[in-house]
Amino acid sequence: xxxxxxxxxxxxxxxxxxxxxxxxxxxxxxxxxxxxxxxxxxxxxxxxxxxxxxxxxxxxxxxxxxxxxxxxxxxxxxxxxxxxxxxxxxxxxxxxxxxxxxxxxxxxxxxxxxxxxxxxxxxxxxxxxxxxxxxxxxxxxxxxxxxxxxxxxxxxxxxxxxxxxxxxxxxxxxxxxxxxxxxxxxxxxxxxxxxxxxxxxxxxxxxxxxxxxxxxxxxxxxxxxxxxxxxxxxxxxxxxxxxxxxxxxxxxxxxxxxxxxxxxxxxx
Amino acid sequence: xxxxxxxxxxxxxxxxxxxxxxxxxxxxxxxxxxxxxxxxxxxxxxxxxxxxxxxxxxxxxxxxxxxxxxxxxxxxxxxxxxxxxxxxxxxxxxxxxxxxxxxxxxxxxxxxxxxxxxxxxxxxxxxxxxxxxxxxxxxxxxxxxxxxxxxxxxxxxxxxxxxxxxxxxxxxxxxxxxxxxxxxxxxxxxxxxxxxxxxxxxxxxxxxxxxxxxxxxxxxxxxxxxxxxxxxxxxxxxxxxxxxxxxxxxxxxxxxxxxxxxxxxxxx
Numbered sequence: 421x422x423x424x425x426x427x428x429x430x431x432x433x434x435x436x437x438x439x440x441x442x443x444x445x446x447x448x449x450x451x452x453x454x455x456x457x458x459x460x461x462x463x464x465x466x467x468x469x470x471x472x473x474x475x476x477x478x479x480x481x482x483x484x485x486x487x488x489x490x491x492x493x494x495x496x497x498x499x500x501x502x503x504x505x506x507x508x509x510x511x512x513x514x515x516x517x518x519x520x521x522x523x524x525x526x527x528x529x530x531x532x533x534x535x536x537x538x539x540x541x542x543x544x545x546x547x548x549x550x551x552x553x554x555x556x557x558x559x560x561x562x563x564x565x566x567x568x569x570x571x572x573x574x575x576x577x578x579x580x581x582x583x584x585x586x587x588x589x590x591x592x593x594x595x596x597x598x599x600x601x602x603x604x605x606x607x608x609x610x611x612x613x614x615x616x617x618x619x620x621x622x623x624x625x626x627x628x629x630x631x632x633x634x635x636x637x638x639x640x641x642x643x644x645x646x647x648x649x650x651x652x653x654x655x656x657x658x659x660x661x662x663x664x665x666x667x668x669x670x671x672x673x674x675x676x677x678x679x680x681x682x683x684x685x686x687x688x
Numbered sequence: 689x690x691x692x693x694x695x696x697x698x699x700x701x702x703x704x705x706x707x708x709x710x711x712x713x714x715x716x717x718x719x720x721x722x723x724x725x726x727x728x729x730x731x732x733x734x735x736x737x738x739x740x741x742x743x744x745x746x747x748x749x750x751x752x753x754x755x756x757x758x759x760x761x762x763x764x765x766x767x768x769x770x771x772x773x774x775x776x777x778x779x780x781x782x783x784x785x786x787x788x789x790x791x792x793x794x795x796x797x798x799x800x801x802x803x804x805x806x807x808x809x810x811x812x813x814x815x816x817x818x819x820x821x822x823x824x825x826x827x828x829x830x831x832x833x834x835x836x837x838x839x840x841x842x843x844x845x846x847x848x849x850x851x852x853x854x855x856x857x858x859x860x861x862x863x864x865x866x867x868x869x870x871x872x873x874x875x876x877x878x879x880x881x882x883x884x885x886x887x888x889x890x891x892x893x894x895x896x897x898x899x900x901x902x903x904x905x906x907x908x909x910x911x912x913x914x915x916x917x918x919x920x921x922x923x924x925x926x927x928x929x930x931x932x933x934x935x936x937x938x939x940x941x942x943x944x945x946x947x948x949x950x951x952x953x954x955x956x
Contacts, residue, residue: 598836
């Protein structure tokens with residue numbers, strides 16, 4: 421089960437990540453740009469959903485994008501090739517065993533990765549060590565406890581809670597967004613600055629209704645149906661009712677709220 | 689008990705409202721300004737916490753600020769007099785029985801009022817009728833279900849839930865912020881636009897740690913201790929633990945999040 425819920429490893433999950441990057445790109449990435457000639461380590465690039473955006477926004481920076489999964493890297497390479505991106509090198513590597521010298525990078529970028537790690541502070545400290553003094557880290561994470569909506573639904577809350585519990589049992593923390601600030605401080609970073617990126621969706625924003633409420637968040641919860649029920653975390657009836665209620669929030673009188681958190685900090 | 693939790697009627701609550709207006713003023717009000725000569729009806733002005741800000745930001749507009757409580761109006765008048773504000777007329781009135789002709793105002797402003805009403809759509813429809821065609825309404829409300837924090841605490845969640853339940857029993861809805869968009873649509877407004885105003889507090893923002901986490905939100909929850917326990921909604925032990933845990937989120941490694949919602953719409 422620990423393997424069943426890891427972003428980027430399954431077809432449907434891959435589609436979800438693409439949708440997510442497509443609709444949220446400005447909200448999450450508009451203030452990230454790297455100077456010409458700077459070196460950037462992207463950690464946990466997965467299938468390259470963020471890599472394309474990053475590399476296109478900083479065309480004269482040099483990216484090294486790593487992931488632990490070779491098959492994800494193949495997809496990521498196909499994606500950047502299709503976008504005619506030439507400033508990214510992909511490499512298979514484990515965040516806890518990085519094949520780089522200390523201080524080799526100007527910047528580190530980590531998006532939707534810490535949520536899956538049981539030792540996020542240790543990971544951040546390792547990444548800090550990859551930076552030159554004064555180099556920056558950018559961390560983006562969601563927080564599934566930040567999801568609320570109208571109409572309210574106990575079944576939807578229970579389905580989301582099952583997803584959070586699955587991620588916890590797999591060693592991760594689906595509520596990590598809210599604690600980016602203390603994590604970065606505890607890992608020894610300086611000049612820590614965290615800002616929330618709230619996705620607010622009502623019927624005046626049909627792109628987000630479809631791209632976020634339906635195809636990102638609800639699809640993500642729906643994706644853990646089988647493991648959540650098999651693990652005895654929730655009944656099929658309540659789970660399915662919860663999914664129906666999440667789709668219900670995408671109707672014309674519904675509202676959906678979710679918040680990502682973005683932290684930027686520097687190596688002392 | 690219905691009377692025990694109404695903003696602006698008790699000394700401590702009054703202080704809280706002042707603190708709230710002081711630290712959140714930019715977040716909530718920076719994009720509200722009324723043209724010279726325009727007439728604005730402020731509904732449920734209470735002790736004038738928002739009135740001073742409104743009138744100072746639109747010094748050439750003419751405000752009529754109403755409240756159902758005569759004693760609150762006395763305080764509001766003292767407050768605007770102390771700030772040498774001369775463009776506000778105060779009047780005691782009930783939102784459901786307004787002493788004005790239809791179409792008499794260019795704008796209506798409502799802040800932290802709908803949350804206390806059992807018939808918010810009816811109230812909005814009445815206010816719509818006070819506007820000239822094309823006139824605008826501005827509505828600001830909180831949403832106590834938007835509060836989350838680090839470290840997490842079931843006791844704190846339970847204390848907040850008790851406050852929400854008290855407000856529900858008094859006929860209100862402490863989770864109204866998330867549904868401003870459908871409420872304004874259902875009341876017949878046009879051009880409805882709602883934006884979230886998220887208060888994100890970590891130790892890099894000491895003014896908000898003190899002004900919002902401690903003195904606004906936690907003080908508000910603390911204020912319902914006796915009615916919540918008397919009503920059997922929560923034990924004294926859990927409530928007090930919850931309050932301790934809310935104050936704990938104001939420590940250097942804590943984080944606190946809350947979201948207000950601001951809606952603007954026009955009379956067709």
